[in-house]
Amino acid sequence: MPGPLAGIRVADFTWVWAGPTCTLQLAHMGAEVIRMESTRRICALRMLPPWPGGQPNPNASGYFNQYNQGKRGILLDISKPEGVDIAKKIVAMSDVAAENFAGGIINRMGLGYEELRKVKPDIVMISMSGYGQTGPDSGFVSYGPAQVPLAGLSQLTGYIGSPPMHVGMSYGDPNAGLHAAFAVLSALIYRERTGEGQYIDMSQWESTMAVLGDGIMNYTMNGEQPPRMGNRAHDMAPHGVFRCAAGEPPAPGLPENERWISIACGSDEEFQALCGVMERPELADDPRYSTLAVRKANEDALEAAVEKWTLTQEPFDAMRRLQAAGVAAFPPLMNKELAEDPHLNARRFFVEKEHAHPEVGVRMHAGIPWRMSGTPCEVWRAAPVMGQDNDYVYGELLGMSTQQIADLVEREVIR
Amino acid sequence: MPRALEGLRVLEINATGAASYATKLMADLGADVVKVEEISGDPDRQLGPFPGGKQHSEMSGTFLYLNCNKQGVTLNLHNPAGRDLLDRLLAGADVLVHDYAPPAAAELGLTYERIGPANPRLVMTSITPFGQDGPYRDYKAYDLTTLSAGGWTWLNGWPGITEEPPLKPFGRQSALQAGANAAVATMGAVFGRLRSGRGQHVDVSAQECITSILEFAFELWPYMGVPTVRWGQRPLQPIDMFQCKDGGWIFALCIEEHQWQALVELMETPEWTQWEVSANRFVRASNWDALRPFMEEWVSQWNTDDLYRAAQAKRVPFAPASTLADLLDSNHLKTRGFFVEVAHPEAGVYKYAGAPYKLSQTPWEIRSPAPALGQHNEEVLGPLGADLGALRGAGVV
Numbered sequence: 170m171p172g173p174l175a176g177i178r179v180a181d182f183t184w185v186w187a188g189p190t191c192t193l194q195l196a197h198m199g200a201e202v203i204r205m206e207s208t209r210r211i212c213a214l215r216m217l218p219p220w221p222g223g224q225p226n227p228n229a230s231g232y233f234n235q236y237n238q239g240k241r242g243i244l245l246d247i248s249k250p251e252g253v254d255i256a257k258k259i260v261a262m263s264d265v266a267a268e269n270f271a272g273g274i275i276n277r278m279g280l281g282y283e284e285l286r287k288v289k290p291d292i293v294m295i296s297m298s299g300y301g302q303t304g305p306d307s308g309f310v311s312y313g314p315a316q317v318p319l320a321g322l323s324q325l326t327g328y329i330g331s332p333p334m335h336v337g338m339s340y341g342d343p344n345a346g347l348h349a350a351f352a353v354l355s356a357l358i359y360r361e362r363t364g365e366g367q368y369i370d371m372s373q374w375e376s377t378m379a380v381l382g383d384g385i386m387n388y389t390m391n392g393e394q395p396p397r398m399g400n401r402a403h404d405m406a407p408h409g410v411f412r413c414a415a416g417e418p419p420a421p422g423l424p425e426n427e428r429w430i431s432i433a434c435g436s437d438e439e440f441q442a443l444c445g446v447m448e449r450p451e452l453a454d455d456p457r458y459s460t461l462a463v464r465k466a467n468e469d470a471l472e473a474a475v476e477k478w479t480l481t482q483e484p485f486d487a488m489r490r491l492q493a494a495g496v497a498a499f500p501p502l503m504n505k506e507l508a509e510d511p512h513l514n515a516r517r518f519f520v521e522k523e524h525a526h527p528e529v530g531v532r533m534h535a536g537i538p539w540r541m542s543g544t545p546c547e548v549w550r551a552a553p554v555m556g557q558d559n560d561y562v563y564g565e566l567l568g569m570s571t572q573q574i575a576d577l578v579e580r581e582v583i584r
Numbered sequence: 585m586p587r588a589l590e591g592l593r594v595l596e597i598n599a600t601g602a603a604s605y606a607t608k609l610m611a612d613l614g615a616d617v618v619k620v621e622e623i624s625g626d627p628d629r630q631l632g633p634f635p636g637g638k639q640h641s642e643m644s645g646t647f648l649y650l651n652c653n654k655q656g657v658t659l660n661l662h663n664p665a666g667r668d669l670l671d672r673l674l675a676g677a678d679v680l681v682h683d684y685a686p687p688a689a690a691e692l693g694l695t696y697e698r699i700g701p702a703n704p705r706l707v708m709t710s711i712t713p714f715g716q717d718g719p720y721r722d723y724k725a726y727d728l729t730t731l732s733a734g735g736w737t738w739l740n741g742w743p744g745i746t747e748e749p750p751l752k753p754f755g756r757q758s759a760l761q762a763g764a765n766a767a768v769a770t771m772g773a774v775f776g777r778l779r780s781g782r783g784q785h786v787d788v789s790a791q792e793c794i795t796s797i798l799e800f801a802f803e804l805w806p807y808m809g810v811p812t813v814r815w816g817q818r819p820l821q822p823i824d825m826f827q828c829k830d831g832g833w834i835f836a837l838c839i840e841e842h843q844w845q846a847l848v849e850l851m852e853t854p855e856w857t858q859w860e861v862s863a864n865r866f867v868r869a870s871n872w873d874a875l876r877p878f879m880e881e882w883v884s885q886w887n888t889d890d891l892y893r894a895a896q897a898k899r900v901p902f903a904p905a906s907t908l909a910d911l912l913d914s915n916h917l918k919t920r921g922f923f924v925e926v927a928h929p930e931a932g933v934y935k936y937a938g939a940p941y942k943l944s945q946t947p948w949e950i951r952s953p954a955p956a957l958g959q960h961n962e963e964v965l966g967p968l969g970a971d972l973g974a975l976r977g978a979g980v981v
Binding site: 172173174176185186190194198213217218219220221222223231232234235282295299300301303304305306307309310311312314315316317318319320321322323324325326327328331332333334335336337338339340342343344347348349350351352354355356357358359361362363365367368369370371372374375376378379380381382383384385386387388389390391393394395399400402403404405408409410411412419420421422423424429431432433435439492495496497498499500501502503504505506507508511512513515516518521529532533534535536537538539540541542543544 | 586588589592609610613630631632633634635636637645646648649650696700714715716717718719720723724725726727728729730731732733734735736737738739740741742745746748749750751752753754755756757760761764765766767768769771772773774775776777778779780782783784785786787788789791792793795796797798799800801802803804805806807808810811812813819820823825827833835837839840843896899900901902903904905906907908909910911912915916917919920922923934935936937938939940941942943944945946
């Protein structure tokens with residue numbers, strides 16, 4: 170397992186999406202992440218599509234496999250006292266412990282920080298519940314999709330004059346996982362210098378508000394709830410997603426007018442360049458459009474003029490010509506286009522081929538969004554099927570005999 | 585209290601908010617961050633929101649939020665003397681984080697080819713829209729177009745509203761995600777350096793940061809050959825927003841079947857929940873157009889907070905669509921002390937979004953407000969032997 174965290178081990182009690190995103194970052198950097206799972210309560214992601222052929226199979230979910238790449242997985246029932254004892258043995262051999270149950274649950278399971286530090290005094294432990302471990306609502310249940318409205322993002326997102334929106338994915342989850350990984354790494358750096366571990370209480374709600382800090386200032390400074398403004402921005406115009414000419418849809422089965430391009434002009438020069446590409450040079454000098462202030466004041470008409478042109482254009486062709494003129498433009502890519510994107514493929518962003526999965530075989534997964542020059546990071550293996558690393562962890566790491574392992578299976582501690 | 589990143593010397597040069605956010609995360613856990621601004625100042629100083637709506641380069645809410653706990657210096661990096669001062673700062677730094685796109689970075693000498701060999705212990709992190717190589721490397725991008733290139737914009741819309749375009753989420757989420765990823769990767773590289781003594785270059789692509797978090801939307805293609813629709817695949821239901829009696833909005837969500845059962849009890853088991861088309865979460869999703877009106881009708885009889893708490897009492901994971909006022913008023917957030925009051929000498933005293941995490945030994949904290957433009961020139965550049973008077977005259981600082 171290459172990367173700067175080689176030699177770091179993570180006892181991973183996480184499930185669903187937020188927690189696994191945290192430990193995914195650590196796995197990406199070479200930590201040995203050991204997921205503890207049970208067939209008694211299977212991770213929600215294993216029970217969600219996509220599955221090859223649409224056939225539900227907890228070992229074949231693309232959703233699970235995307236966010237658990239490069240991790241090991243064992244079966245262990247931590248609702249049993251003997252399971253808790255084994256989990257503690259794994260923690261004792263680990264540097265980090267991570268969990269994202271609802272607030273307070275991990276303590277009730279006997280695996281809270283006070284218990285874990287008894288077996289590993291310098292453990293760095295992180296909890297990533299929806300609401301944090303303290304406060305009157307700390308026991309509330311939460312999932313990433315609900316964090317989007319809860320944190321205020323839905324009221325801020327939407328078309329002009331239309332209801333609050335979701336944002337198309339469960340943003341609260343991956344955002345929490347990334348912030349959690351940052352906190353864990355900072356605590357590991359502190360431990361490396363001082364020898365001291367610590368406990369981190371992360372609230373998904375609070376970490377989601379951390380990326381809305383600029384929006385929140387509208388209210389604390391001016392008592393303002395910013396109106397939903399579609400794709401528009403205060404500091405740029407045009408700034409929108411415009412429909413292109415009907416034609417071959419981006420994927421089979423989609424409507425032929427589902428073709429779009431996003432365009433943003435951050436300066437008068439960029440707007441002039443846009444007018445040049447549109448072959449409407451007179452617009453650049455038009456008193457309704459010549460400065461940002463007047464473009465904002467006449468934005469409806471401005472957008473109509475831009476769309477009049479984009480409706481005659483093929484999106485990628487328009488992108489290339491706009492980019493050649495120095496205008497920020499890019500079509501909103503859908504999954505098939507991402508998979509075929511020449512740039513992402515040239516950067517070898519996707520992970521496939523050499524990391525075949527025992528049940529789904531070779532599939533394309535999104536990879537690591539950074540490159541390190543000195544300690545290259547790499548996904549060393551596909552996500553684990555349930556119990557894939559039982560022999561390695563129980564046998565090799567914990568030194569159990571084949572008979573001992575069989576006994577644990579018999580007593581349903583390993584299940 | 586001790587600080588997790590105490591003694592870590594970080595230089596930051598920000599253009600898009602991504603570098604500022606990455607180093608904000610570091611500064612708030614105790615790193616010593618020096619923010620290098622061009623003479624005209626970080627562009628975020630012009631972004632607002634401003635108190636009373638009045639533009640002022642020391643009062644931009646976005647800038648103030650992103651730059652607490654940092655020292656600020658100005659340097660004209662277009663001038664060789666300015667670059668020389670930057671090099672002297674780099675000689676004493678552990679980390680450099682910048683987010684200049686490759687063409688602009690090359691012009692200012694912000695390349696690892698130039699900086700790395702002279703500073704083998706430096707961790708240099710470059711955040712760009714498309715990364716350091718590949719055919720789109722030099723493409724022009726803003727947050728909106730990066731969100732589109734990463735695949736997020738396509739996913740967002742509203743079922744049935746096909747005349748409206750794909751929609752970006754509020755704010756600069758591409759910059760903030762790139763910043764958060766950069767912070768994670770940079771800390772990994774700093775940890776590696778503690779053991780190896782060696783620095784390195786970290787290349788962060790904002791496009792890839794977005795493509796990495798598309799939930800299951802990307803995998804629908806390689807696993808099933810299913811194209812994503814721009815109003816988002818919802819493979820299970822309920823996962824939907826409804827308006828309540830008081831005009832507020834509630835997000836109705838049942839991930840697991842036992843949560844649905846608890847919701848059915850709360851609804852007092854109406855007939856529609858017993859139909860075959862409601863039998864499980866996947867079937868409900870296939871028939872949601874027909875079922876949704878029943879749920880909408882039931883929700884409309886509740887006030888938002890009552891329904892939220894009634895659902896949670898049954899461990900059903902509903903949540904309200906909070907307004908900003910709701911957040912500031914939240915008893916839970918007040919008890920946890922989430923919002924922090926920060927006094928800035930020019931802008932005044934305001935509440936800011938606070939700690940995303942609470943570390944037991946090395947707490948997140950605000951030690952100082954965002955710096956004024958060039959506030960720490962003397963303190964930071966003086967010890968380097970710089971003649972500030974002369975440099976000022978020459979337009980270098």
